[in-house]
Amino acid sequence: xxxxxxxxxxxxxxxxxxxxxxxxxxxxxxxxxxxxxxxxxxxxxxxxxxxxxxxxxxxxxxxxxxxxxxxxxxxxxxxxxxxxxxxxxxxxxxxxxxxxxxxxxxxxxxxxxxxxxxxxxxxxxxxxxxxxxxxxxxxxxxxxxxxxxxxxxxxxxxxxxxxxxxxxxxxxxxxxxxxxxxxxxxxxxxxxxxxxxxxxxxxxxxxxxxxxxxxxxxxxxxxxxxxxxxxxxxxxxxxxxxxxxxxxxxxxxxxxxxxxxxxxxxxxxxxxxxxxxxxxxxxxxxxxxxxxxxxxxxxxxxxxxxxxxxxxxxxxxxxxxxxxxxxxxxxxxxxxxx
Amino acid sequence: xxxxxxxxxxxxxxxxxxxxxxxxxxxxxxxxxxxxxxxxxxxxxxxxxxxxxxxxxxxxxxxxxxxxxxxxxxxxxxxxxxxxxxxxxxxxxxxxxxxxxxxxxxxxxxxxxxxxxxxxxxxxxxxxxxxxxxxxxxxxxxxxxxxxxxxxxxxxxxxxxxxxxxxxxxxxxxxxxxxxxxxxxxxxxxxxxxxxxxxxxxxxxxxxxxxxxxxxxxxxxxxxxxxxxxxxxxxxxxxxxxxxxxxxxxxxxxxxxxxxxxxxxxxxxxxxxxxxxxxxxxxxxxxxxxxxxxxxxxxxxxxxxxxxxxxxxxxxxxxxxxxxxxxxxxxxxxxxxx
Numbered sequence: 001x002x003x004x005x006x007x008x009x010x011x012x013x014x015x016x017x018x019x020x021x022x023x024x025x026x027x028x029x030x031x032x033x034x035x036x037x038x039x040x041x042x043x044x045x046x047x048x049x050x051x052x053x054x055x056x057x058x059x060x061x062x063x064x065x066x067x068x069x070x071x072x073x074x075x076x077x078x079x080x081x082x083x084x085x086x087x088x089x090x091x092x093x094x095x096x097x098x099x100x101x102x103x104x105x106x107x108x109x110x111x112x113x114x115x116x117x118x119x120x121x122x123x124x125x126x127x128x129x130x131x132x133x134x135x136x137x138x139x140x141x142x143x144x145x146x147x148x149x150x151x152x153x154x155x156x157x158x159x160x161x162x163x164x165x166x167x168x169x170x171x172x173x174x175x176x177x178x179x180x181x182x183x184x185x186x187x188x189x190x191x192x193x194x195x196x197x198x199x200x201x202x203x204x205x206x207x208x209x210x211x212x213x214x215x216x217x218x219x220x221x222x223x224x225x226x227x228x229x230x231x232x233x234x235x236x237x238x239x240x241x242x243x244x245x246x247x248x249x250x251x252x253x254x255x256x257x258x259x260x261x262x263x264x265x266x267x268x269x270x271x272x273x274x275x276x277x278x279x280x281x282x283x284x285x286x287x288x289x290x291x292x293x294x295x296x297x298x299x300x301x302x303x304x305x306x307x308x309x310x311x312x313x314x315x316x317x318x319x320x321x322x323x324x325x326x327x328x329x330x331x332x333x334x335x336x337x338x
Numbered sequence: 339x340x341x342x343x344x345x346x347x348x349x350x351x352x353x354x355x356x357x358x359x360x361x362x363x364x365x366x367x368x369x370x371x372x373x374x375x376x377x378x379x380x381x382x383x384x385x386x387x388x389x390x391x392x393x394x395x396x397x398x399x400x401x402x403x404x405x406x407x408x409x410x411x412x413x414x415x416x417x418x419x420x421x422x423x424x425x426x427x428x429x430x431x432x433x434x435x436x437x438x439x440x441x442x443x444x445x446x447x448x449x450x451x452x453x454x455x456x457x458x459x460x461x462x463x464x465x466x467x468x469x470x471x472x473x474x475x476x477x478x479x480x481x482x483x484x485x486x487x488x489x490x491x492x493x494x495x496x497x498x499x500x501x502x503x504x505x506x507x508x509x510x511x512x513x514x515x516x517x518x519x520x521x522x523x524x525x526x527x528x529x530x531x532x533x534x535x536x537x538x539x540x541x542x543x544x545x546x547x548x549x550x551x552x553x554x555x556x557x558x559x560x561x562x563x564x565x566x567x568x569x570x571x572x573x574x575x576x577x578x579x580x581x582x583x584x585x586x587x588x589x590x591x592x593x594x595x596x597x598x599x600x601x602x603x604x605x606x607x608x609x610x611x612x613x614x615x616x617x618x619x620x621x622x623x624x625x626x627x628x629x630x631x632x633x634x635x636x637x638x639x640x641x642x643x644x645x646x647x648x649x650x651x652x653x654x655x656x657x658x659x660x661x662x663x664x665x666x667x668x669x670x671x672x673x674x675x676x
Contacts, residue, residue, distance in 0.1 A: 044659055145661075197535045199570070228566040232537070279654040286653045286660035293664050298632055315624045316617040321382055322624035323483075326631050 004028075004039060011046035014153045019126060022153045026128060029145045044145055047152040062151045063265055064158045066172040068198070069182030071163060074208045074248060078182060079159060080116045081248035082257065087124040089258075091157045094126045094150035095119070098143050098162040098172050126155060144175050144285055173201045174284050177274060178261050181205050183225065185217035199225075200232055202241050204260055210245035210252060218245045237273045239264055342366075342377060349384035352491045357464060360491045364466060367483045382483055385490040400489045401603055402496045404510040406536070407520030409501060412546045415586035416520060417497060418454045423592050425462040429495045432464045432488035433457070436481050436500040436510050464493060482513050482623055511539045512622050515612060516599050519543045521563065523555035537563075538570055540579050542598055548583035548590060556583045575611045577602055 005021075010028075013021025028040040069075050083093050095116070119125045128146060147158050160176055162168040173179045181202035199205070205225050210218035226243040235241070242260060246253035268274035298304065311328070314320035343359075348366075351359025363385075366378040407413050421431050433454070457463045466484060485496050498514055500506040511517045519540035537543070543563050548556035564581040573579070580598060584591035606612035636642065649666070652658035 041659075041661060041665070045662060048656075048659055197538050200535050200538075224565075224569060227562075228569045231562060231566045282653050282656065282660065283650055286650065286663055289660050289664045290667065293668060294632055294636055312621055312624065315620050318386075318620060321379075321386055322620065322627045323379055324383060325624055326627045327379070329628065330631060 007039060007042040007046055010043045014047055014149055015050060017153050022149060025149055026146050030142050047149060062156045062158060064147060064176040065261060066160045066176035066179040068162050068169045073182045073184050075161060075182060076116055077248035078208055079161060080119050081251060081254055083119045083125055085254050086157055087122050092124050092155045093157045094155040095159045096128050096143055096146055098160060098168045169198050174281055178203045178264055182208050184208060185214060185221040203264055204241050205243040206257060207245045209247060211247035211249045237268060238271055239267060345377060345380040345384055348381045352385055352487055353388060355491050360487060363487055364484050368480050385487060400494045400496060402485060402514040403599060404498045404514035404517040406500045406507045406510065411520045411522050412586060413499060413520060414454055416546055417499060418457050419586035419589060419592055421457045421463055424495050425460050430462050430493045431495045432493040433497045434466050434481055434484055436498060436506045507536050512619055516541045516602055520546050522546060523552060523559040541602055542579050543581040544595060545583045547585060549585035549587045575606060576609055577605060
């Protein structure tokens with residue numbers, strides 16, 4: 001990591017919209033080094049106290065949009081088209097990624113920026129690849145902080161991208177104002193990889209690649225999913241998740257999707273749900289961090305992983321009752337008793 | 339609580355199928371008194387080591403069925419009809435309840451045994467009302483232990499009933515071999531109370547009250563839900579959750595429901611999923627208990643609840659970063675520093 005700067009340097013730079021300093025601050029946030037973490041914390045606190053996360057601007061006026069869908073659904077081309085449209089409307093767009101799969105694949109969702117060629121050259125868009133090789137909780141934590149930094153740097157639309165195959169979409173759902181699920185026409189087999197339950201998290205579904213020969217199947221899929229969503233219990237927010245179609249190729253539907261998101265924001269701002277959702281998310285974030293800390297104090301003890309592995313094998317086999325196992329873990333160890 | 343007995347007394351009684359001793363052992367399991375809990379643990383261990391939870395009988399040959407649905411769906415009449423049918427086939431049936439709502443309503447799901455008049459008089463059925471006023475985790479924990487005790491007492495079908503309005507259905511899903519969701523024809527409004535996501539936990543849906551004028555709507559609902567389920571991602575077990583209809587009044591569909599459960603058990607026994615599911619459940623149970631223990635060590639500290647409430651208000655308001663709050667909680671307290 002290159003030379004570190006005093007906290008105020010980052011803070012002033014971010015608030016002035018300096019992308020280089022924003023990027024370097026995000027790198028600090030993502031770093032695992034304790035000194036980087038301490039500095040990142042100071043930067044976050046400074047930015048937060050001055051950008052008015054609690055007050056009316058700018059975080060409160062931003063819109064945070066989560067986008068998910070299985071690989072192959074066309075997420076990056078959709079974000080390219082949708083993001084370009086937003087910048088044409090005068091918005092400043094940040095694209096972040098939560099990608100727990102990067103641990104396994106070794107790559108990053110947005111690591112290959114050439115996947116979003118147009119957007120990455122756009123002066124009003126800021127694309128931040130996901131940090132590779134981190135834990136889910138960690139990524140979620142860092143993405144939240146990155147989001148706050150981007151908002152402080154005056155980006156007013158934040159897109160958080162994730163792959164709908166693991167737990168990451170729940171994490172992303174827990175940090176955005178609007179959760180968009182991209183789907184392919186044809187359903188069924190294409191959904192193999194998608195986590196069950198994800199459809200019910202969505203504030204809207206978009207059937208992608210609705211162009212050419214695919215328009216008719218996309219419209220059929222739209223009707224089917226709309227019918228399926230009618231069978232779901234209401235969200236309790238007064239919002240009924242619509243199913244839309246869109247094409248990154250022709251641009252069809254892109255404006256409607258943005259209009260839908262704005263309608264959702266207006267409705268939930270008026271009925272107070274938007275603020276409630278954000279407050280609940282703050283609380284969830286705090287509790288998740290607290291849990292992480294509690295867990296690491298326990299699980300990181302020397303020898304604990306081995307002891308747990310042995311116990312879990314016995315518990316799975318049914319030879320040790322869970323209650324017994326827990327009691328053993330919290331008893332003074334026999335090695336220490338004499 | 340009445341006079342306590344030596345552990346072997348309970349153990350022998352349970353293994354001999356003595357219902358009075360079974361009930362008294364369950365009361366011990368449900369008790370919050372540390373001495374009762376210690377005795378309950380001894381009884382559990384004794385029963386477990388001798389009933390062969392790890393071995394081939396009797397737990398492995400039992401079938402654990404979770405049943406959920408919103409209030410009004412007709413759960414108790416369904417269980418009455420279904421349970422009576424099972425005892426006619428020669429099965430020994432235990433009906434347990436996980437009822438986190440009892441805290442709020444002050445009553446218990448099965449507290450009013452007259453709701454299942456026929457079944458409660460049936461010598462081959464054992465109905466255990468849910469313990470009132472307990473935490474969700476606690477109830478789940480105790481229901482698991484109660485289930486093991488019932489299996490040791492030779493009950494070979496365990497029905498675990500819950501209301502599909504809270505988190506309890508996830509807890510119940512995590513302790514059964516088959517999860518049955520009861521639904522009403524007409525959908526939509528009736529589902530108001532149901533938690534989103536629950537439909538995707540189900541191994542089968544049953545449209546209840548399919549009798550008289552309601553047969554046609556029930557069949558329509560069956561088709562609609564079956565279509566909706568086709569849009570869900572596969573379960574990964576080779577099982578495709580069917581939608582059935584049933585009537586507690588006429589008995590229509592009851593035999594088919596049992597046949598469906600048996601087919602599921604055969605399939606998942608053959609492909610190993612049943613055993614995997616049970617092993618994963620044991621592990622989940624252990625981890626949940628461990629988490630409970632870790633949490634209570636932290637949250638039960640003197641003054642912690644007040645401190646957390648203050649912090650959470652600031653976090654929600656956005657004036658305190660979650661990371662800062664956690665750091666403050668784990669720093670040596672300022673009162674101790676000088």
